[in-house]
Every structure is written in C-alpha cells, then in structure tokens.
Amino acid sequence: MALDIEILDTTLRDGAQGEGIVFSVGDKLAVAEALDELGIAWIEAGNPGSNPKDKEFFRRSRSLQLKNARLCAFGATRKKGIKAADDKQVQSLLDAQTEAVVIFGKSWDLHVNKVLRVELEENIDMIAETVAFLKKQGRQVFYDAEHFFDGWAANPAYALSTVKAAWNAGADMLVLCDTNGGVFPDAVAAGVKAVAQMIPGAGLGIHAHNDSGLALANTIGAVQEGCIHVQGTLVGFGERCGNTSLAALIPSIELKMGLRCLPEGNLSRLLELTRRVAEIANVSLNDDMPYVGMHAFAHKAGMHADGILKTRQSFEHVDPAAVGNTRHFLMSEVGGRAAIADRINNIDKTINKNHPVTIKLADKIKNLEAQGWSYEGADASFELLVRRELASMEGRSRHKPLFRIVAYRVISEHPTGKTLACSHAWVKVLVGGQHEIAAAEGEGPVNALDSALRRALLRFFPDLAKVRLDDYKVRVIDGNATAARVRVLIQTTDGRHSWSTVGVSADIIDASRAALVDSIEYYLLKNREQGTGGRDQ
C-alpha cells in the first residue's frame, strides 16, 4: 500500500553528529535493522566520503535483508573548479551502491561567500552539475537545500534559484532544511509555499533541527503545506539540540493528520523500536518524550486520575496502546484515592475509592510522603504497603513476610597502612523459625550489606540466585547536611521482569536495607503466587 509521507531517518548520519553518540559498524547495522522493522522508507546511513567507518558500513550493508527500508548515502555537491565525475567525494557516493543519494548544497549567500568562498554563480553550477551527474548514473537524488530558510530570509531570489537549479537538473526531491534550527513555524510555512509556487508539482521535503524547540512544529507545518518527504532521527539525535524526533512525529502524522507513513500495524511497535535504537546508542530515552517517554501517559494529580477513570480522553490526547505505551497512575500526595483504589483492585476487587481501607491508605501515603517516602518510582514497595495495610486493618492474613532481618552490622574502614577503603557486613536472618548468618565484603557498605543478605537467604530461597539489582539511586531529602534523610530507590530484575522499591531513613544503610528487603520480599511473594518474579514491563 502506498504511503502518504515518506520518512527518511538520518540517525546513522546526522544523528551520529550528536554529542555522545558513537556507533560502531555493528551498531549501525543493528540500527538499520530496527528502522527497517519499524517500516521507515529511507535510511540515510552515512557519509562515505568523509568517514572510513561509513564506507565499511555500506560494504557490509549489502548482506542486510531489509523488508521496508532502502539505504541512501549522504554527501556534498562537487568541489569548486573540477567536474563532478572527477570529485572523489562524489565518486564515493556512487561506490556506496545505494538506490538513492542525498546531497546537500548551499542556499544561503552568507555561506557561499564566507564559508564555501565561491562565486554565487559557481555554487549554482556545483549544485546543478552534481545532481545531473548522479541522475545520469541512475541514482534517485534527494537534494538537501542546507540553510534554505535562513537563505530565503537573507536573499530570497538567490535561495530560490539554488533549489530551482537542483530541480531543473533532475533532483527527485527538494528537501528544505532549517540547518541552524532557529526558524519559526510561520517562516517555514511561507518558505515551503514559495518553493511550491515557483515549481508546481515539485516533490518537497523538510529537514528541521530543534535549537528553538520547534523542530516538530516546523515539520508538521511543512507537511500541512504539502511536503511529502520528512527527514529526522528516530530518537531525535543530531547536532547540538538534535533533529526532528521521528518517534514524536510519526504518531502525530498517523493519528492526528490521518496520513500514512508506516506500513499498517507497525505504529504499535514504535516504543519498542525507539527504545531499541536508544539502547544501541547507549542513551536513555528522555522520560518526558512525547508518545514514547516513560512519563508520557503517567498521571499524578488526583483530579487527573479521577478524570481518566471516568473517561479516557479527559486527560489523554491519544490512546497509549496505539504507540505501544501504557498508562499509569503515580502514587503521590497530589494523587488521589481513585488511583489508589485502582491499584488495590489488583489485589482485592471489592475495594473502591470510598472504602475505609482506601481512605486510611491515602492518609498513610500522605504522611509517609511528608517524611520523604515516595512511591512514584516504587511500584513493588507500594504493593507491599497495600498488602501490609490490608492484613493489619482487616485482621486478614494476606501478608506474611517470608523472612526477617534480625540483626546486621556494616563496617567501613580505612585501615592503617592501606590506601583503599573497605566495607564488609554480616546479616542474621530468620526464616520460618530458623536462623542463618552470613557475611560479605563489598564495594561500599550498601553493596556489602546486599551481598551478605542474599547469601543468608539463598539457603532458603534458591530462586534468589537469578535476581540482581539493576539500578540504585540515592536522593538526599532536605537540608541538615550529613544528618539529612535519604531516599534510596532500587530497581531489581530476574532477567524477565523488573520491579522497583524504596527506602527512607537518616541512615543510608538503613534506607538501603528497607528497599532491599522490599525488593526480595516482592520477588519471593510473586514467584510463589504466580510463578513469576515480577510484573511485565
């Protein structure tokens, strides 16, 4: 089925120009596969003329089995004073053996005069001859008009003449670029309109940067003005503040504009594949990213949770499932009883938001939060809190702790004559009437306590062997310097599932102990109840 908008992802080229983004050739192949799985039409995969790694990528890419995507090589117009056929950089674009080639040329007279340092006429020849040469070699040619909007503002006639030259030389697509990311949506729309009027029927594209936080708006505006080709990077990687994030753009195009840019059914894999590309780049997705961020459908205010439970669209602009995301309610002082009841319902369906248990728990959470506890990032601790409360309030025996720490001692020391600090711990636990004691060394006191606790419990719970800590976070709450209270957040995994717990104390060891105990208790409980070590992520 034909797409309305063709997407070109430049994660592997412009994205690789982002600070902190370093791809190996293997990484690049893995990114290309992920983009293909999502159904991206074009992958701009590198600049073979400037970068030996990219040359190797194109060689190895021939063994990729792509279902949806086609590759492009990226480069510049020919150098001044030589023929395109004699320009090594242009030749490297052909050597990449891609179906399409993207070349950029200068639209802004300032760049032609001060950066390129050629005559304005010569620049136009460089554009026209390079496009014509690549067309003659059988390539599709996407012409990137670098700094088009800045150029159009400075010298409209010249900027228009550069894209006209590319079109007349046979370019398949004129891609108007906001290279510096400083242009407003009204100016982008006007620029697109000017080119469309000058060359009726030309294929137009847009390439935006996010230096003013307007890349998405500029891209959407350009599509509304008739652009059919959109460039960006899935996660938003790119020079400085990055390129248009395709993960944030594609749902708006498909769900709100009713235009198709992915094969049918693929949109729901957006979150999974965006995470995968971020993983490959070893970058965490921003939690507040539109559509695919962890917080994109997280509701904290009590009134919002209450509204959502009455009617979904009251506080959700789209259905989170459409992009593979999920809604969640944060447990917090600004959150309300409706959200708490919703969570209690996972354990007991009969309890609503006006039930005494819910009211008591809401109060308890408010008090705990005033002391520095926070259940927002600690779902497993929250569930244990609910279970303990249910058991204590109703005399039911829902919650039986499977183990108890009877005593522990953690020692951190800097022994005379040694330069390295050293920590060790012992822990005594009680499990079903039996005591066990274990000791361990560690990198720091918390690590030592964690190791000793696991050792002591392993005799009773061999399934703990699979469990490991994924993340450990410390937050100092409020002043009072070294006597301040700290909040420890722990994320734990058994390889398949992952869950998070919290502990608060003036003593970092004690706060860590609370979070560790919750983490292990939650796992053991779930494993015994459902044969699973946690909730699905």
Place this chain on the structure above:
Amino acid sequence: MALDIEILDTTLRDGAQGEGIVFSVGDKLAVAEALDELGIAWIEAGNPGSNPKDKEFFRRSRSLQLKNARLCAFGATRKKGIKAADDKQVQSLLDAQTEAVVIFGKSWDLHVNKVLRVELEENIDMIAETVAFLKKQGRQVFYDAEHFFDGWAANPAYALSTVKAAWNAGADMLVLCDTNGGVFPDAVAAGVKAVAQMIPGAGLGIHAHNDSGLALANTIGAVQEGCIHVQGTLVGFGERCGNTSLAALIPSIELKMGLRCLPEGNLSRLLELTRRVAEIANVSLNDDMPYVGMHAFAHKAGMHADGILKTRQSFEHVDPAAVGNTRHFLMSEVGGRAAIADRINNIDKTINKNHPVTIKLADKIKNLEAQGWSYEGADASFELLVRRELASMEGRSRHKPLFRIVAYRVISEHPTGKTLACSHAWVKVLVGGQHEIAAAEGEGPVNALDSALRRALLRFFPDLAKVRLDDYKVRVIDGNATAARVRVLIQTTDGRHSWSTVGVSADIIDASRAALVDSIEYYLLKNREQGTGGRDQ
C-alpha cells in the same frame, strides 16, 4: 520598565505534578527565590486547598523578600450546589494571602458531563460566581480555561460561553489551556483568534503541554495572535510530558520576537538559574535542551566547527552568551585550558594557558571527569587540586596538608532487640606529628564520620567550631546497582562564607571522606592565609 509579555511560572504547582518531582517546603522557597532572581513576573506556587505542604509554603512565603515576582495561589471553581463563599477550597485560596489567584474551570462539555457531572448551565454559574467572589475579595483573578482548545473543537459555542462568563464576572486574564497537550499550532491560533474576536480587548493568556512536542510552538503562535500572558515551567517540568519550558521559550520571545518578558540584563542569567532550579529538584537538565542544554552550542562535525570559525552565525541561531551558555567544539581542549589558566591565575599570575602546568592539569581533569569527578559545583576542591598539582609539579611547597586521616572505621548496625538502626565511627588523625583519636555516634554513617573527624581535629584547630555543613548531595554515577560509583557534593559554611567540595568513590563513606577532608582543609588554609574561612558567595 513595562514588560510586553507577563510570564507565569508554575514549577511549584503544575511542575510538582511531574513524575519524579518532589519538593519540600524548603525546596519550594528556594525555587521561588531563583525565579524571582531571573525576573519572572508571577509564581504560581501551589494548591493550598489540596495539599497541606502548599498551605505551609504560603505561610512561610510571607518572609520571602521578592524583587520581581509576585505569588499566586491555584485552585478550582466552587463545588456544585454551594456558594463560593461557603466552599472550603475557595476559602483556602484567600487564606494563602496572595495578590493574585489562578482558578481553573471547565470549557469542554465532555468534562462537564462526564468528569464534573453537572449541568452545562451550572458549570457556567460555578465559573462566574467563583470569579466574582474572588474579585470582590480584592484579588487579581487569572482564569485558566482548562481544555479550552479541545472544548472549542467539540462544542465551540459552549467553550466560548465559559470564557465569556469568566470575563463578564471580572477575570483579569483569560488563559486558554491545551491541558492534554494534543492540539496543533493551527488550531491553537484559530482558538485564540476566536476568543479575541468575541471579547475585543480581553487580556489573553496561553498554557500549553508538550504531549505532542508542540508546547513551544503553540505558545509562540498564541503570542503571535496577541496573547500577553504565558504560563509554563522554567525547566519544563509538569504532568506527563511536561509544560512549556520557559527556559526554551524566553530567549525566542526576547531575541527573536523582540518582545520583553524579563527585566533588562537578566536573560544572560538564564542558564545559571535554570540549572539551579533543576538542581533543587535533583534532576539533570537534558543536554539537548534548546538554549540552555550542555549540547545546545556544541559542534561536532568538522565542517560545522570550520564554518563557525569563519562566521559565527553559519551554524548558530543565536549568540550563546545571550543566555549565559558557551560554544564548544567537541574534541577541542582550547576552551578548557583557557578556563583552567584563568583559575590558576588566582594563585599564580605567571601561568598562562600554554604553560606546562595548565596542559598537565587539563589532562588530569579530563581523566578525573572520565572517572566521575566533576568540579562544576565544587570550587574549593578545584582550588585544592590546582594547589596540589602546582606543589607536586614544581617542587614548590605551596600545598602542605594541615592534617591527615590515618585511619577510620564506621559501623552501622541494627542491634538485636532494638528497632532503630545506629551508626558510630572512630577516626585517627595526624597533625604536626601528633596523633589524636576520637569517636562519635551519628544519624547514619556519614554523619558519624563527620562528627568524629571534627572532634579529633578540634583540639588542634579550635576555629573549626564555627564550621558546619550546609548541604550534602549524593549522585549515583552510571549503572552497576549498589556497587555503582557515587559522587558526593558538600557545601560548608562558617556563617559568613560558604564553599563546596566533591568526592567520588564506589564507597559512599570513602567519597564522603574525600569531600569532608577537602572542605576542612580548604577552610583551614584560607583562614590561615587571609584570616577568612572561605570566599564570599
């Protein structure tokens, strides 16, 4: 001087609804002071009717000495079926004793029917009566038309009638909200235009959310259509994907639209104060944030660096200095050494950026930063590093440590039969050939170590009695759970001056020890050299 646009920052209210954002009352006061320093006109500081912490904030806020900003309390229209004067929540807004009050009401018939569950007419009465009541009590009233744009799309006549009711009842400002963050810029512009046509001369405002990545564009578009009041949060905190980031918006308004929204000269402090607010929330600024991100003016591609060196605006949409940011070229040490030489000059005026000491220190800092050290927030540690390096490289005797920790042991335990954890420490120090040993208990292991160290040193340095820790922060650097490296930042004061130090280790005790030792050493050094305990803040 009159401002063209009045900015309302809601970090303390809508921002606090962001996942992971938890402010203590002390944090809230510190955020208010930072926003005031920047020159924000209005601070929406909390919801006193829903939250005891916010009530306390308003009580304590009366002692704030604000130069530019005024506070607003935030709440809802009255409940159905009662008078505004009898509504406790409305009363709490008056009790907050702020000059202005922001109240939100429903514009979307779906919300009135399904969430509020009142008749459409009753909702209009609730809006009008609440506004009129608050006006009668002498408050400025900003009316937030929640979900205005969604309501206007669903039932334009009804949505318009709700804002008209607020205006007729005396509201000072009609703030049109894209509460769900799903509306496109063209629809926002059309909605603003519709209200402006219906109520000529009305004061109009905009409040946008970023669920589609369009908050900034929607806000800029609304200002272009005549809105004079803009709501957002400095860093962009807020429900789900956050609110309009004012740090990303303000430079566009001032530098590109030529409209004034801060007092003259304040824009250059934008980066510093945005970082400060993020610090208080214990959140890292996204590096790719427009204008204030670490990467916003970072150039990686060789062609870009080359272009910039030929003419600044070739790859920069604004001058980074305008917002207090700096340009940097990745892989370049030029900027780094100039800054280091600048600091060395405080100790030795003869050393420039090409001096071997500077080059060696630049290398050393690079290595230390790769291990997780960061001197950005630790001036005193940086100065000690420079002094130690100067002494060791040149055989000069500039740096003599006044004391040394020979050994320490910190014990944290949970004794059998007691419920409270307990930490104690002993420390042995060497001062001018003499040993001293001291022990102390503490709230947590770091506090115990700190107390024991001071006791041991006090015999030799009685001036230490004045010194106390002001702030203690822990950041976990990179994964590996409980064995992760941590960075400890300490701020210390002698009542007149204040200075900050850093320590890094896999062991939190050891990292704290390093920062504590630097802190005490710096104080003793300065006190002996200049008769002062630190530098002025």
